[in-house]
Structure formats: structure tokens, C-alpha cells
Amino acid sequence: xxxxxxxxxxxxxxxxxxxxxxxxxxxxxxxxxxxxxxxxxxxxxxxxxxxxxxxxxxxxxxxxxxxxxxxxxxxxxxxxxxxxxxxxxxxxxxxxxxxxxxxxxxxxxxxxxxxxxxxxxxxxxxxxxxxxxxxxxxxxxxxxxxxxxxxxxxxxxxxxxxxxxxxxxxxxxxxxxxxxxxxxxxxxxxxxxxxxxxxxxxxxxxxxxxxxxxxxxxxxxxxxxxxxxxxxxxxxxxxxxxxxxxxxxxxxxxxxxxxxxxxxxxxxxxxxxxxxxxxxxxxxxxxxxxxxxxxxxxxxxxxxxxxxxxxxxxxxxxxxxxxxxxxxxxxxxxxxxxxxxxxxxxxxxxxxxxxxxxxxxxxxxxxxxxxxxxxxxxxxxxxxxxxxxxxxxxxxxxxxxxxxxxxxxxxxxxxxxxx
Amino acid sequence: xxxxxxxxxxxxxxxxxxxxxxxxxxxxxxxxxxxxxxxxxxxxxxxxxxxxxxxxxxxxxxxxxxxxxxxxxxxxxxxxxxxxxxxxxxxxxxxxxxxxxxxxxxxxxxxxxxxxxxxxxxxxxxxxxxxxxxxxxxxxxxxxxxxxxxxxxxxxxxxxxxxxxxxxxxxxxxxxxxxxxxxxxxxxxxxxxxxxxxxxxxxxxxxxxxxxxxxxxxxxxxxxxxxxxxxxxxxxxxxxxxxxxxxxxxxxxxxxxxxxxxxxxxxxxxxxxxxxxxxxxxxxxxxxxxxxxxxxxxxxxxxxxxxxxxxxxxxxxxxxxxxxxxxxxxxxxxxxxxxxxxxxxxxxxxxxxxxxxxxxxxxxxxxxxxxxxxxxxxxxxxxxxxxxxxxxxxxxxxxxxxxxxxxxxxxxxxxxxxx
Numbered sequence: 001x002x003x004x005x006x007x008x009x010x011x012x013x014x015x016x017x018x019x020x021x022x023x024x025x026x027x028x029x030x031x032x033x034x035x036x037x038x039x040x041x042x043x044x045x046x047x048x049x050x051x052x053x054x055x056x057x058x059x060x061x062x063x064x065x066x067x068x069x070x071x072x073x074x075x076x077x078x079x080x081x082x083x084x085x086x087x088x089x090x091x092x093x094x095x096x097x098x099x100x101x102x103x104x105x106x107x108x109x110x111x112x113x114x115x116x117x118x119x120x121x122x123x124x125x126x127x128x129x130x131x132x133x134x135x136x137x138x139x140x141x142x143x144x145x146x147x148x149x150x151x152x153x154x155x156x157x158x159x160x161x162x163x164x165x166x167x168x169x170x171x172x173x174x175x176x177x178x179x180x181x182x183x184x185x186x187x188x189x190x191x192x193x194x195x196x197x198x199x200x201x202x203x204x205x206x207x208x209x210x211x212x213x214x215x216x217x218x219x220x221x222x223x224x225x226x227x228x229x230x231x232x233x234x235x236x237x238x239x240x241x242x243x244x245x246x247x248x249x250x251x252x253x254x255x256x257x258x259x260x261x262x263x264x265x266x267x268x269x270x271x272x273x274x275x276x277x278x279x280x281x282x283x284x285x286x287x288x289x290x291x292x293x294x295x296x297x298x299x300x301x302x303x304x305x306x307x308x309x310x311x312x313x314x315x316x317x318x319x320x321x322x323x324x325x326x327x328x329x330x331x332x333x334x335x336x337x338x339x340x341x342x343x344x345x346x347x348x349x350x351x352x353x354x355x356x357x358x359x360x361x362x363x364x365x366x367x368x369x370x371x372x373x374x375x376x377x378x379x380x381x382x383x384x385x386x387x388x389x390x391x392x393x394x395x396x397x398x399x400x401x402x403x404x405x406x407x408x409x410x411x412x413x414x415x416x417x418x419x
Numbered sequence: 420x421x422x423x424x425x426x427x428x429x430x431x432x433x434x435x436x437x438x439x440x441x442x443x444x445x446x447x448x449x450x451x452x453x454x455x456x457x458x459x460x461x462x463x464x465x466x467x468x469x470x471x472x473x474x475x476x477x478x479x480x481x482x483x484x485x486x487x488x489x490x491x492x493x494x495x496x497x498x499x500x501x502x503x504x505x506x507x508x509x510x511x512x513x514x515x516x517x518x519x520x521x522x523x524x525x526x527x528x529x530x531x532x533x534x535x536x537x538x539x540x541x542x543x544x545x546x547x548x549x550x551x552x553x554x555x556x557x558x559x560x561x562x563x564x565x566x567x568x569x570x571x572x573x574x575x576x577x578x579x580x581x582x583x584x585x586x587x588x589x590x591x592x593x594x595x596x597x598x599x600x601x602x603x604x605x606x607x608x609x610x611x612x613x614x615x616x617x618x619x620x621x622x623x624x625x626x627x628x629x630x631x632x633x634x635x636x637x638x639x640x641x642x643x644x645x646x647x648x649x650x651x652x653x654x655x656x657x658x659x660x661x662x663x664x665x666x667x668x669x670x671x672x673x674x675x676x677x678x679x680x681x682x683x684x685x686x687x688x689x690x691x692x693x694x695x696x697x698x699x700x701x702x703x704x705x706x707x708x709x710x711x712x713x714x715x716x717x718x719x720x721x722x723x724x725x726x727x728x729x730x731x732x733x734x735x736x737x738x739x740x741x742x743x744x745x746x747x748x749x750x751x752x753x754x755x756x757x758x759x760x761x762x763x764x765x766x767x768x769x770x771x772x773x774x775x776x777x778x779x780x781x782x783x784x785x786x787x788x789x790x791x792x793x794x795x796x797x798x799x800x801x802x803x804x805x806x807x808x809x810x811x812x813x814x815x816x817x818x819x820x821x822x823x824x825x826x827x828x829x830x831x832x833x834x835x836x837x838x
Contacts (some may be wrong), residue, residue: 016475053499058506065505068513071489078486080472086484087477094487099562143518160525178602252564 007157040075207268278341426576461492626687697760
């Protein structure tokens, strides 16, 4: 008998039929003697419907009220799931975030969980009940409802699993695991039975949308084993098969861990680049360029500054494409004051990254990456590296080609050998 | 400057356009310097949509979960109203029942309010905010969400008005006041500018659907002046005109009170009658008939027992039509044990009532009622009276005719003269 948290996404909860299927799946786990806590998202489309009404009334709606509004989506799906579980003969009870409580800070629409009181959950589990807890939401110290931002239900599930010391947190979703890259781009992409927290974290922050970054961070910090698996299979499928399906995101030390040098290819098309040419190479020039960008609340990703020639240098940085127009405006205003010759702005940029914990102990990985790209005639504009990833900025029209070339170069379509 | 509670029903909150109109109306009152608390219902149809989903999954859904589900309707409309108010430049904030809290007992789906903490409301009002509080819901002592049953938002509004000592509670609805009878049956029905709590209570319990009985009881108990008025007028209508529109439900002692002998005609078609013929007239016979009915949780309304002839009597009672089949079954089983000759069951019964506090001090009112009905050839089956009302049971096909005859006989189409 294990204590397990199940999380079901919006697609998995997308209709009454699907909610009944979720209930059947949970009932199967319950019947096998497990203690189950379920964290459902709102029914697919519901959060957009609610926020759309608010936007129709007032484009700049108060964020406290947006949270009051949006939090109802998970309350509805949680109550419906309990009703469906009871229909399966399973005793169950739902709790909204504030009822436990799940305490957060006061950052409406993107709050962070500070603590969770698991007492009511534990009490109900010990009475033989399945406990359903609304994802995505909490309550601040003054009793205001907060939400965790899009995808926040993953974080709720992991945080609850940590609070009640669950043995595993299962993220049921509409894909059947974490792949070496997106199978829509590389049909030979391979599902990974295991991936480390660190790799998953890099892949999430580099554009993989399977799991929310904060959920992975939380799982790593509190050592909650996390499994991504499909909710679209037959709910009556064999439990032992289901237990080992999907992808287990686990601690690096795990002895079952595969040890590929490169585990996956991540990518993002939401990039843009701004370059200043002929910038006088004085001390503090980087600060004088990037400070106004930071003041405008724009996050900078990659930065390069060329070697100085004749006392001037070229300075480039990338940003999220949604910040492109604002960033260009900010930099236009400082071109002359810093004495730069010219600004070049380009929003047709993509970022492609290789990720793998094996990169730590293996040299030549980056060189292999650059060679694979050069063989396809893809020009690398910028490079950034960390311990377990190497990212390049390229023209966005080459993105898919680059992903496929790298997937092949690192033989990700083949099972890795154990080191 | 006054402290006023506004309540808006589901129709008044039925679309984003209507919610914007509610915001405009509230903004007008706010601009005139009033402190305003608004209690909205869920958007029209929303509660049915939510409960319909539950029913589709499980006909006998858990009532705690139904409350968890249904309470979201008012949370959505409250948040949207705040967003609309802010769009009008009015500072505003919404609270769910549990956030104040509005404490209720544990009777899910039909909970009763036990106490309301008005501190957060008062604090926000003093900061110049409009406060929006979800109607229809509260929280029990263990932190479970409860709802007050259909129409419960009226009760929420009155209870909040009592808790914060508001000067008036305005019930904005889709009719423009309380009428002497339903204008769909009697086109000459007249809107009453004033009606007493006692009369309103009788009219509500006798079938008038303008206000929930519990709301009227609450208003009477805590001396909250209650006004029923239209939300479908132009929100920019003159405030002084609006203040005196609709119907004020007020304490009898009010010096402005009109003093008609009969104020209104109430009616209900949801009646049924059961008669036992030839019942041996022993002591305790009424008990032996009505006790099994009470055991079956069926409420009896009117009761008559004829004078005994030859040691036997006839015994009749009326019940709600929805209980007819069950009541007949119960009585069928005891016909022989109590030695009655025969049972007659009739579900084509209506009840028509005249209501007026003037009846206390005026004799001959009932006689005038019976004469008016007899002149139309309407046979009276049963009669029941209280201090301020007289009800008769009649064949239901005569109901509309009886209402019109009584409305005319008591000259309710004319302004009453002051006594």
C-alpha cells in the first residue's frame, strides 16, 4: 500500500465522460489498496472562458478578482470528480486550496506556495477516503484567493505530494511521457523511461512544455519522484503496467538511471535578438545597455560581446519574442547616448539546446553539436552553455532541421547504453 | 450618506451587458455618497448548468459536493461585478461567504445562516470601497462550503444588511415591485408602494414568488427595511425617483403605512386533498390518521373534521401536490385499520387566499370573500384562517376566476384610503 498523488490536466478533465474515466482509473488504484490524493485542473477551456469574460468587461482587470474568478474552474472540476468517484462506490471528498489551507504569497495570478497543511488530507485518507484537492490555487495570509499561474496545477500536485510525503506523484496528461525531443518535429523521437530532475528542469526552461518548471524544481527540492504518463489510455489497463509507464523523473543517484551523454533536444521559437554595432568599449557599457532593459522588466537570455576592435565592440542579446517591440523601443532611445553606430533588431530567432547530465564528464559534446549544425549549413548566431546544456541561437527557419540533425548526431533514437 | 445593501438576481446578472448595467447603477448610488454592499446571484442559468453536470454523472450526488459546485456560480458573478465596477472607476472588492465568514449550520443545500462577521465589509466601506459579497452561500464550523437553497441570495442580502446595520436592503429583480396579485392573472393588479412584513410573509408562504420567505422572516426579525424594485430600468434613471420606486416592505408601525383591509390575493395550484369518509368518531382519530402522514415527512396544510353524525365523521386534509402519490399510499394502508368507509383523493385542488393586516380589526371580511366566490358559482371545499389571512381550497379550474373575483370584490385595483 502506497500513498500516491495523481494529477490530471485540463484535457484529461475535459468532459463529463473523461471525468468518469478519471474516476474509473482512480478507483482501480484505490481498489489495489493505495491511498490516493487527486489534483485536477479545470475542465479544458474553462479558465480561458472565465478570463475571457473578465477581459470583455475590462482589459486591465484587477488581479485579485481574476484569481477569485479563475479559481472556480478547479473547484467545479474537483466537486464533479468526487461525485464521479462516489458513483464508482469510492468514498471521496474535495477541498479547495483555502480549505487545507495551501498558503501562498500575495502575488495574484502568479503566486508561490509557502506552506501546505496536510492534516485534513491525512485524516480523510486514514478514514479510507480518496481526497481531491483543487490544483492551481491557494490562499494568502489575509484569506484572499490566489492562483499559481498557468500550468500551476502541476506545482500544486508536487507540493501536496511533498507535504504529505507521498511516494510518487503521477502527472497524467495527454502525452505518454517525456521524449528525447518533440515527436511532431522528429518522428524518431524516443520516450525516455527515466530522466533526471536537472535534465528535466533544463528541458522545461528551454521550451519543453510537458511539465511546469516550478513543479520540477519543487519535486527536486523535496525529493518527490515524479512520473509523467498518459490519461488517454484505457482506465482499466493493467495496474502493474501503468505503474511503470510514462517517464519517471528521478534523482540522479537512482541506480536505474540511464547515462546518455545527451538526453534530449529542447527548442523554442519565441526568441528575438537585438544587436548594437560599433559600441565604444568603455567599462560599464554592458550595464548601460542592459540596465534600461531590466528597468522595463524584460528578461534577457543570451548575451555576447565581441572582442574590441579599434576601441569599439558589437553587443548582442536575446529576449522573449513577446518583449521584442518594447525592448527595441528602449534600446532605440539609448543608441546615441551610448555612442553606438547602429542597432539591428531581429525577431526571427530560434533557440535549440542539447541537454544531458553526461555532458559534465564528457568533453567534445559542444564541438559535435556545432559540427552537426555546420554540416546542414546552419549558421550559429550565439552560444550559451551551462554544466548540463548547450544552447545556440539560429535563424528560426532552420529550427526543425537543427532539431532533427542534432537528434541524429547524438543517436537519440537508439536506447542509450549503461555506462 | 446611507449604508445600503443592493441584491441583484440571476436575470439582472444574466449577461456581461447586464453586469455592466448593474455596475453603472451601483456607481450612481456610490457617486451620491452612499456606502454600498452588493450581493449578486449567479448568472441566470449557471446554477442549473452546474447542478445538471452533477446530475449527469450521478443522480444522487453528495450534497456537500453539490454545494462546493454550486457556490462557484456566485463567486464568478461577484468577481465579474467587481471588475465591471472598477471599469466604472469605482474601487471594489469581492468576498465569498467563507471569507467574511457567513457562518451557517451543516445542512448542505439548505443551510441556515447562524452569524455573519461584518468586519471586513465595514473596513472596506470605510476605505471608500464598494463591497461585493457572494449570495446563496456560507461556510460551516468545519470550513465546508454550504448553500442556502434556491433563492437563498435574498436571505444572504437581508442577513448582511442586518449584520452591518444597513438602513435599507434593496432587492433588484425582474419585476418592479409587489402587486396586489399576479398581473398575469389579473391585469388590473396594482403595485403596492408599501406592504407590511406580516402580509409579505403570508403572501410568500401562500405562493407569491417575489421574495423568499426566509428573507422576509429575517428582515422582520432584525427590522431591516426591504424594498423590491426593478433592475431592468435605465441604470442612469434619477436616483431620487429610484429610491422611492418598487415596494417597501416595512414595519407595521410605519406611519406611512396604507391601511387596506385586504392588501393582496395569493394563490397556489400545487395542492391536493385527501378525504376519509365514515370514520368512527373516537378520541384520537385525527392523530391516527395524521401521524402516519407526519412519519412519511409530508406536511399537512388545511384540516377539517365534520360534525359527527351517527358516531362517524368525515375527515379531510390538504397537502402539497408533489406529496400526493405518497400520501395516498400511506392513507390507503390505514383505511381498514381505523374503520373508515372510504377514501377520496383529489389532486385538482387550488388554494386562494386574501391577506391583510386590516383583517384583524375588521369583521365580515371572510363573509365578503365567501359571497364573492359563491356569486361566481365557485364551491368552497375547505377554509382556513389566521389573524391576517383567510384561505380557501377550491377546484383548481376555478383558480384564476376566483383571484379576479376577489381582487374586484375588495377593490384592490383602487388606491386604498388611509384609515
